[in-house]
Amino acid sequence: MTTFVDRVELHVAAGSGGHGCASVHREKFKPLGGPDGGNGGRGGDVILVVDQSVTTLLDYHHSPHRKATNGKPGEGGNRSGKDGQDLVLPVPDGTVVLDKAGNVLADLVGEGTTYVAAEGGRGGLGNAALASARRKAPGFALLGVPGTLQDIVLELKTVADVALVGYPSAGKSSLISVLSAAKPKIADYPFTTLVPNLGVVTAGETVYTIADVPGLIPGASQGKGLGLEFLRHVERCSVLVHVLDTATLESERDPVSDLDIIEEELKQYGGLDNRPRMVVLNKIDVPDGKDLADMVRPDLEARGYRVFEVSAVAHMGLKELSFALADTVARSRAAKPKEEATRIVIRPKAVDDAGFTVTQEEDGLFRVRGEKPERWVRQTDFNNDEAVGYLADRLNRVGVEAELMKAGARAGDGVAIGPEENAVVFDWEPTVMAGAEMLGRRGEDHRFEAPRPAAQRRRDRQAERDESEKEYDDFEPF
Template identity: 45%
Template sequence: MFVDYAKVSVKAGDGGDGCISFLREKYIPHGGPNGGDGGRGGSIIFVADELLATLLDLKHRAHYTTKRGQHGGGKNCSGKDAEDLYVKVPLGTTISTEDGELIADLTVPGQEVVVAKGGRGGRGNQHFASATNKAPRKFEYGEEGEQRTLILELKVIAEVGLVGLPNAGKSTLLSKLTAATPKIASYPFTTIHPNLGVLEFADGTRCTIADIPGLIEGAHTGAGLGDRFLRHIERTKLLVHLVAPAETEPNADVETMKYAFDLVNNELASYSADLAGKAQIVCLTKTDMLTEEEAEEVVTEFRKSGIEMTPICSHTEAGFDWLRARIQEELAQLVEPEPPEAPEPELPGAPY
């Protein structure tokens, strides 16, 4: 089961309390204070794991907690720090607060972020001795560990995204270009979550392609789960936009296809300016449903509108060599975007 959204609560452990204690030995009946400090509470740390592909585990476990630090003891003995909790999440996971503040974007294997710091241990009475108070009965309670609710969203990491209306042929194209095996059928919404495949070029270099579930009007507002789908192409550098003739009416006029093309682009623009600005390769798919003259007419009419379109066919693989070369050429020209910066707080060190 593919899960790309989870809401979890985290509560780090409280710090241990400081201790009130005094030195008592055979010949030192009234020794000075020797109460130790409390230990640090356990922190909660999220770490990116390239072997995970879904947030399913976090969906099923919505609460994460760690233990508090051990209380301080006599003879200047500090309490033991509690163990930290490491939680694995898939590559491409963004972690935000409920208010939308980005905490981290985990895109590198092994990348870590402390999402809830353990509380600092309280000081024992040894710290409060003074010239006027040699036997202090004062100590500190341990600090509370951080507690908050987090929103986790998984955005697949791929260089190329396939976009288009439902049943535009995206899954078939992905399966032919790569070794991916997405579900394919002749009805809309066959794809209900992103599929990934790896395209290998003639020179041995590779790129990852994501088949994004079909978009419908209003996708940016959540129609057809569109807003959940659109987040998965935010990281892509290049879009391959597929336009297909309607299977029930393959000879429909070009204006219908232009409307479909504009609809998808409008949804991309409504979701974010970044998506609207991504480079696109526009392809006319399912050309086996059209005559050569009909396909050429569609390409010509799109070109009149300033849109370069190339016909391809997944069944015969016509145009595939051109498409592979074009994808490689476009990727070589594009500069890889820097991942969004997010603070990565360090674990607290010694209390004092």
């Protein structure tokens, strides 16, 4: 049965925003008291958060589909819908988030580090929020925006200061068990270690973590054996320690050739050339092991390696090794650049950035792409003529119609708003003023008001002109 998983594909879906409500206040002797439809609630986010108590991605291997809750729709009486609940997914320290193409989206290191994997949709505005001097009784509300769907890959890269690498049965698990309080499974056969084991070591005032990486064999960097699956676990370490078996029973092997083979696999994997190396000659409690260690030590030191002779079973040479590792880790930590204080970077939008693009495709179709126009389309109830007119107002106000004319669009040409797989397509009919502007005072109900004096009519007309320049898109009801 699988108990350790360090790579999973996760399908996450954020909650959709609740729909706004179109409602008119009614009470005795006052049947038309004005719009009172509330706004829809925001959809919940899917958030990854580092939790030190989590050490594997096993839960997501068994349940790869996760979804946050939707926002509730608004109600009459100016009652806004409840926001959807965020879905918080705990992940191990050292988890890397990638898209399906392999691009890194986030590197989650440190307790409490978070990443929003899928963002919840915003709630639709109710007709009370859409009311204005020109539109006193909107007969429509905006729909909630669907939540983001995302397919991501989670990869766990162990966060350790020291990585023990070597052939199967070289004694890595035994060494970590005597240097720390970790209790890995130990036996004398290949691939005993099927998961990276992590232990905490205290040497003087330095506390560091040490991991043993499952046995590497020739061809591991190309996928042979288990090495390829776990080589990623040495990427974050400060020190690489070669654990060499001086008492191997295989006649074709010796410590120097073992080291050369493992170094070649690390080289093929890449990215580890700058890590300091140490060599541990293990099993010197065996007479032949001690003799072989004495023979190969000068050769290894001539290559520039710092060599330690130890026996994990007999607890020989462990204190010297532990303090040497602590010293190297401390120097590595001191050499790392200090983290600078968080800076807020402001990137103002370019003055010529319209927020959308208009392009003509090979089949003659004009396609409009942009975050706002696409969201406005998703918020529109196309069964409501007034809502469609409001959409036309918005598109006209940001200059979509002007850009279509500039791109060469003519009456009757096809126009699509959105991506190819999910677009709204219509035949374009150019107008001087779009939507409700053509209809006059759309959304008003003249039963709300008595005849107005001339001065009041002038003020209302000025208010209409001012409002036509306003953006209702970024209104946040909460």
